[in-house]
Amino acid sequence: MKWLLFSLLVFPFFVKGQEGAELCAKGKQSKSFLNRNYRQTTDYLVGDQNIDALYYGLKIDVQDFANKQIKGILNARFKSTANGLQTIFLNLNNSMVVDSIKSDYTIGSFLHFENKINISFLNKIELNKTFELIIYYHGNPSTSGFGSFEFGSHGNNIPAIWSLSEPFGAPDWWPCKDDLSDKVDSSDVWIICPNDLIAASNGLLQLVEENDENSKIYHWKNRYSIAHYLISIAVSDYQLFEDKWKYEGYDSMPIMNFIYPENFTELNKNRLSKVKDMLTIFSDYFGVYPFVNEKYGHAQFGWGGGMEHQTCTSLGGFGESLIAHELMHQWFGDMITCATWEDIWLNEGFASYGEALYVEASGDSIGYRNLLNYFIDGAKLAKGSVYVEDVSSVASIFNYVRTYEKGAIILHMLRGIMGDEVFFKGMQNYANSIHAYGNATTEHFKEIMAKEYGQSLDYFFDEWIYGYNFPKYQIDLKWKKVGEIYRYNLILNQEINEKPHYFTMPLEIKFVSEDGFDTTLLFLMID
Numbered sequence: 001m002k003w004l005l006f007s008l009l010v011f012p013f014f015v016k017g018q019e020g021a022e023l024c025a026k027g028k029q030s031k032s033f034l035n036r037n038y039r040q041t042t043d044y045l046v047g048d049q050n051i052d053a054l055y056y057g058l059k060i061d062v063q064d065f066a067n068k069q070i071k072g073i074l075n076a077r078f079k080s081t082a083n084g085l086q087t088i089f090l091n092l093n094n095s096m097v098v099d100s101i102k103s104d105y106t107i108g109s110f111l112h113f114e115n116k117i118n119i120s121f122l123n124k125i126e127l128n129k130t131f132e133l134i135i136y137y138h139g140n141p142s143t144s145g146f147g148s149f150e151f152g153s154h155g156n157n158i159p160a161i162w163s164l165s166e167p168f169g170a171p172d173w174w175p176c177k178d179d180l181s182d183k184v185d186s187s188d189v190w191i192i193c194p195n196d197l198i199a200a201s202n203g204l205l206q207l208v209e210e211n212d213e214n215s216k217i218y219h220w221k222n223r224y225s226i227a228h229y230l231i232s233i234a235v236s237d238y239q240l241f242e243d244k245w246k247y248e249g250y251d252s253m254p255i256m257n258f259i260y261p262e263n264f265t266e267l268n269k270n271r272l273s274k275v276k277d278m279l280t281i282f283s284d285y286f287g288v289y290p291f292v293n294e295k296y297g298h299a300q301f302g303w304g305g306g307m308e309h310q311t312c313t314s315l316g317g318f319g320e321s322l323i324a325h326e327l328m329h330q331w332f333g334d335m336i337t338c339a340t341w342e343d344i345w346l347n348e349g350f351a352s353y354g355e356a357l358y359v360e361a362s363g364d365s366i367g368y369r370n371l372l373n374y375f376i377d378g379a380k381l382a383k384g385s386v387y388v389e390d391v392s393s394v395a396s397i398f399n400y401v402r403t404y405e406k407g408a409i410i411l412h413m414l415r416g417i418m419g420d421e422v423f424f425k426g427m428q429n430y431a432n433s434i435h436a437y438g439n440a441t442t443e444h445f446k447e448i449m450a451k452e453y454g455q456s457l458d459y460f461f462d463e464w465i466y467g468y469n470f471p472k473y474q475i476d477l478k479w480k481k482v483g484e485i486y487r488y489n490l491i492l493n494q495e496i497n498e499k500p501h502y503f504t505m506p507l508e509i510k511f512v513s514e515d516g517f518d519t520t521l522l523f524l525m526i527d
Contacts, residue, residue, distance in 0.1 A: 020306075020319065020320075020321030020322040020324055020325030020326070020352070021348070021355060021375075021400070021404040021405065021408070022404070023304055023305040023306065023316070023317060023319070024306050024307075024322065024348070025348070025399075025400035025403070046116075047091065047178045047182060048090070048177055049081070049179075050080065050081055050082040051078040051079065051080060051081060051085075051088050051177060052078060052079040052080075052081050052182060053076065053077075053078055053176070053177045053179075053183075053184050054077040054078060054079055054184055055076060055184050055185060056074065056075075056176065056184050056187045056188075056231065057074070057075035057076065057187065057188040057189075058072065058073075058074055058075075058187070058188070059073040059074075059075075059189075059191075059192070060072050060174070060190070060191055061192040062151075062161050062191065062193050062233070062235055063192060063193065063214075063215055065151055065159050065161070067140070068140055068141075069138065069139060070138065070139070072096075072135075072136075072138065073134065073136055073137075074133070074134070074135040074137070074174055074175050074176075075133075075134050076133050076134075076135075076176075077130060077131070077132050077133075078130065078131055078132075078133070079129065080126065080127055080128060080129050080130075080131070081127070081128075082127065083126060083127040084124040084125075084126065084127075085124060085125040086120065086121050086123075086125070087119065087120045088118075088119050088121075089116045089117060089118045090116070090117045090133075090135075090175045090176060091115060091116055091117075091170075091171035091175070091176060091177065092112065092115065092116070092137070092171050092174070092175040092176075093141070093142050093171050093172045093173075094114070094115050095139050095141065095142045095172070096138070096139035096141070096173070097112075097137060097138055098112045098117055098137045099136040099138065101117075101119060101133060101135050102133070102134040103131060103132060103133050103134070104131055105122075105125060106121060106123060107119060107120070107122070108120040108121060117175055119133070135175050137175065141172050142172045143172070146164045146166065146169065146307075147169075148163060148164060148165055148170070149161075149163050149172055149173040150163075150301075152301075152302040153302075154236065154260050154262070154302065155260060158236065158237050159236060160236040160260070160301065160302055161193075161234070161235040161236070162232070162233065162234045162235070162299070162301040162302065162314060163232045163233050164301070164307050164314060165228070165229040165230075165231070167180070167229065167397060170228050170229050177228065178228070179228075180227050180229060180337060180338070180339075180340075180341070180439070181337075181340070181439045182228075183225040183226055183337065183437070183438065183439070184225065185225055186221075186222055186225070186226075187221075187226050187231055188219065188220070188221050188222070189201040189202065189219075189231065190217055190218070190219050190220075191217070191218045191220075191233050191235060192216070192217050193215060193216065193218070193235050194214060195214060195215060196237060197235050197238075198236065198237065198238040198240070198258065199218035199234070200218075200220070200233070200235075200258045200299040201218070201231075201232060201233050201234070202231060202232060202311050202312055203221045203222030203223065203224075203294050203295070203311055204220065204221055204222075205218065205219070206219040206220065207219050222294065222311065224290070224291055224294070224310070224311075224437065225437040225438065226310050226334075227310075230309055230310040230334060230337075231310075232299075232310075232312065232314060234258065234299035234300075234301055234312070236258075236260060236300070237260075237261060238259060238260065238299070238300070239258075239259050239260075239261050239264040240256060240257065240258060241257040241259055241269050241272060242256055242257070243257070243273060243275070245275070245276045245279050245280075247279070247280065247288055247292065249288075250292050253289070253292055253293075253294075254295045254297075255275055255295065255297055256296075256312075257269075257272050257297050258298065258300060259298075260300050263318070268318045271318045271323065272318065274323070275296065275323060275327065277362070278324050278327050278358055279296065279327065281357070281358055281361045281362075282327065282331060282354065282357075282358075285357065285361075285424060285427065286331050286428055286431040287331075287428055287431050287432050289331075290330055290334065290335035290437070291310065291330065291335075295311050295312075296311055296312075296313075296327070296330065297311065297312050297313070298313045298314070299312055299315065300314075300315055300316070301314045301315070301316060302316070303316050304316040304317055305317075305322070306322050306323075306326040308330065308333050308334055308351070310330070311330070313326040313327070313329075321355045321358075321359075324358040325352060325354060325355050326351070328350060328357075329347065329350075329351045331350075331431055332346060332347060332350035332351060333350070333351060336430070336431065336435050336436060336437075336440050338440065338441075339439040339440055339444075340391070340441065341388060341391040343388075343440070343441050343442050344388055344397050344403055345388075345403050345407035345410075345465070346441075346442065348404045348407055349403065349404060349408050349410060349411060350407070350408075350411065352375065352405065352408035353411045353412065355371060355408075356368060356371050356375070356408065356412070359371055372408075374405075375406075375409050376405075376409050378400065378405035379401060379402075379405045379408075379409045381401045382399070382401045383402065385465065385467060385468060386402055386403065386410065386464065386465050386466075387465050387466050413460075413505075417453075417457075417460060417506070418449070418452075418453050422452055422453055423449075425452050426448060426449040426451075426452035426453065427449075429451075429452055430445055430448045430449065433448055446461045463500050463503050463504065467497075467500050467503075468497065468498050468499045469497050469498060469499075471494050471495075471497065472494065473492055473495070473507075474492070474493040474494075474495065475490070475491070475492055476490070476492075476493075477489070477490050490509070492507070492523065505524075506522055506523070506524050507522070507524075508520050508521070508522055509523065
C-alpha cells in the first residue's frame with residue numbers, strides 16, 4: 001500500500017468567511033481618516049484619574065436639524081479617588097459651548113479649554129466622597145473618529161440622527177470622563193425630538209411624553225454598568241419590529257428593532273428574527289445574555305457596518321454575520337470591555353469568532369470552514385502584534401486583518417490547543433469571572449484560560465498576541481519501498497521569524513493512501 005503526503009495543517013484545521021467583521025471594521029476604518037487633531041500619540045487616555053465615574057444622566061435636544069446643533073444637560077455623579085481634591089476636569093470637544101455648571105460642592109470657576117472642562121471647587125473633596133455635577137451645554141458636535149455624532153438623512157431626505165463614540169468620540173457630543181476602563185453603574189438618556197420621529201437608546205423605555213406641541217421626550221434607562229463610549233442615541237422615522245426571546249429560567253425579554261420604513265421588508269424581518277437563535281446559541285456557550293433583564297435590539301443608522309451599543313446595536317445592514325458579530329459583542333465588548341485600546345482584540349477578535357461559532361452551531365459545516373478560511377487568508381496579511389502598538393491611530397486600533405481576522409483565528413487555534421470542552425469551559429469562566437460587567441486585559445484572559453487548561457499558555461500568547469506574523473515551513477519528503485513497506489523521511493524546517501524567531505506550534509500531517517485510507521500524525525515544532 002503506497003501512502004502519499006496529503007496535507008500539512010497548522011493545528012487545528014482552519015476555515016473562513018465574510019461580512020460581519022469586515023463590514024464592522026471597514027466602516028470604522030473609512031471613517032477614521034476624518035482625524036481627531038487634539039488626540040496626541042501619548043494622550044489617548046485623557047480621563048481625569050482623580051475621579052471615579054458612577055452615573056451619567058444625559059438629556060439631548062436634537063430638534064435643530066437645520067443648524068446641526070444640539071442642546072444638552074449632563075447630570076453626573078463621581079467619587080473622589082484623591083484626598084483633598086479641589087480641581088477636576090471632564091472631556092468635551094471645543095466645538096461645544098458650556099453654558100453653566102452646578103454642583104453640590106460650591107464651584108469657584110470653570111474653564112473650557114483644549115477640549116477639557118477644568119472645574120475648581122471652593123472647598124476640598126475628601127477621598128471616597130461622592131459629588132454631583134450638572135452641566136448645561138450646546139453646540140455643533142464634531143464628526144471625528146467614525147462620525148461621533150451625525151445629522152444625516154435617509155429615504156426622501158428624512159432626518160436620521162445617530163451617535164457612534166468608539167473609540168474617542170464621546171467628548172465630541174457630551175461631557176464625560178474619557179476612559180473606557182471607568183464604567184458607570186447605570187445611565188439614563190432623555191432625547192427631545194420632533195413629534196414625527198422616534199428615539200432609541202440603551203436599556204428600557206421608561207416613558208414617552210409631550211415636550212411641547214411640536215416635540216416629545218423619550219426616556220431610556222439602563223441599569224447595568226456601561227462604558228461611556230457605548231452610550232448612544234438613534235433618531236429617525238423608525239418602524240418598530242418587535243419580537244420576544246425566552247431562555248430557560250428567565251422571563252421573556254423584548255427584542256426591539258428600529259428600522260427605516262423603506263427597509264421594513266419581510267426579508268429583513270426574517271433576518272432579524274434569527275436573533276432569537278443567536279441569543280440561545282451564545283447563551284449556551286457563555287452564559288445567559290448579559291442584559292437579560294432589559295432588552296436587545298437594533299437601530300438602523302447611516303453607514304454600512306455596525307456598532308455594538310449596549311442593548312441597542314446600531315446597524316447599517318441586515319446580513320446574518322453582521323448581526324451575529326454585534327450580538328457577540330454584548331458578552332465581549334459590552335459586558336466585559338477591553339481595559340485598554342491595546343487589548344481591543346478582546347472585543348473585535350471575539351465578536352468575529354462569534355460569527356463562526358454561530359455558523360458552526362447552525363450546522364453549516366461548509367459555511368463554517370469557508371468563513372474560517374477567509375479569516376486565515378486575511379490574518380496572514382497582518383502586520384505588527386495583535387496587541388495594538390499604536391493606539392493613537394483609529395485605523396491601527398481597528399485594523400481588519402489584525403484585530404478582527406487574526407484575533408478570531410487566534411481564538412480558533414487556542415480552541416485547538418485546549419480542546420473543545422476545556423476551551424469553552426474556559427470561555428464561560430471568563431464571561432462569568434470578576435471581570436463581568438467590568439474590564440479585562442489580555443493577561444486576565446490568559447490567566448483564566450490557563451487555569452482551566454491546567455498548563456501555562458505564556459508561549460501561545462507571547463507568540464500569537466504579542467508576536468508578529470505566522471510560522472512558515474519548508475518540507476522535504478523522501479521515501480523508498482523496502483519489500484512491502486514504504487519508508488518515509490520527512491524533514492520540516494521553520495523559517496526564522498522577526499518575533500518570535502520560531503513558533504512553538506503543534507502540526508498535523510495527514511497521509512492518504514492510494515486505497516483511500518488515511519492517517520494523521522501530530523508533531524510539536526519547538527525552538
